[in-house]
Amino acid sequence: MSRPLLVVDGDSLAHRAYHALPKTFRRAEGRPGNMLLGVSNFLVRLWESERPRAVIVGWDTLEVPTYRHELFTGYQGGRQFDADLLEQLGLMPELVRSFGFAPAKAAGYEADDFLAAAVRSEEAREGTALVVTSDRDSFQLASEQTTILTPTRGVSELARIGPDEVRDRYGVDPHQVPDFIALRGDPSDKLPGAKGVGPKTAADVLKQYGTLEAALEEGRFAAQADELRMYKRMATLDADAPLPPLDDQQPTWSNASAHVRALGLNALADRLAALAA
Numbered sequence: 710m711s712r713p714l715l716v717v718d719g720d721s722l723a724h725r726a727y728h729a730l731p732k733t734f735r736r737a738e739g740r741p742g743n744m745l746l747g748v749s750n751f752l753v754r755l756w757e758s759e760r761p762r763a764v765i766v767g768w769d770t771l772e773v774p775t776y777r778h779e780l781f782t783g784y785q786g787g788r789q790f791d792a793d794l795l796e797q798l799g800l801m802p803e804l805v806r807s808f809g810f811a812p813a814k815a816a817g818y819e820a821d822d823f824l825a826a827a828v829r830s831e832e833a834r835e836g837t838a839l840v841v842t843s844d845r846d847s848f849q850l851a852s853e854q855t856t857i858l859t860p861t862r863g864v865s866e867l868a869r870i871g872p873d874e875v876r877d878r879y880g881v882d883p884h885q886v887p888d889f890i891a892l893r894g895d896p897s898d899k900l901p902g903a904k905g906v907g908p909k910t911a912a913d914v915l916k917q918y919g920t921l922e923a924a925l926e927e928g929r930f931a932a933q934a935d936e937l938r939m940y941k942r943m944a945t946l947d948a949d950a951p952l953p954p955l956d957d958q959q960p961t962w963s964n965a966s967a968h969v970r971a972l973g974l975n976a977l978a979d980r981l982a983a984l985a986a
């Protein structure tokens with residue numbers, strides 16, 4: 710139980726790798742390969758540095774809308790992805806599986822939801838978790854048992870975020886993060902938040918009232934009450950997302966080497982074969 714569960718936001722990591730590495734890097738037949746290479750190298754580094762008992766990598770479902778899209782039509786509005794990004798993204802769950810790790814993906818769920826479900830499961834068995842993501846919504850998961858690892862430069866450096874760091878950054882406790890996001894808004898997801906409310910005011914409101922609901926019951930933001938409740942629901946990660954088995958794992962470097970060689974990433978395949986040896 711001393712080894713942590715490593716919980717990875719696959720989409721967050723994949724997008725960072727795609728934009729951090731040259732798009733001119735190609736694999737066999739001229740197909741794109743920068744994301745595949747970046748994610749693979751990062752997963753190896755994470756395993757070597759953290760020595761987790763197991764790894765789970767959550768993925769968004771782009772093929773169907775989530776309940777968040779159904780609640781708010783402007784959610785994540787305007788996002789457009791390169792064809793090269795989408796092609797590689799479709800290969801990611803099987804790549805993760807070839808490493809001996811557990812991919813998590815299901816219709817209607819986002820990667821963040823699997824992070825929440827995995828953290829709840831690991832904390833229930835009195836284990837510890839490391840959550841790797843650049844999405845600050847996941848700061849709500851920080852606890853004495855769970856630390857957030859967030860990239861600070863490309864995918865090469867990670868800051869460790871616990872409850873104290875959440876308080877330092879936002880002025881709220883981790884469990885208040887969904888309330889904070891509902892009030893402040895979230896530009897990356899196109900959530901407007903409360904009119905005229907920025908980070909400091911959002912934190913001050915929660916210091917005074919404790920929760921968004923308590924503030925609304927006292928008559929604050931009356932004209933936006935229903936909207937703000939909806940934003941909080943959208944910002945709250947769904948810990949009921951379905952999880953794959955999370956038994957202890959041992960990386961299958963040899964299998965991963967064969968898999969990436971078939972994808973045309975020979976130098977990476979050689980590196981993984983060396984790890985297997």
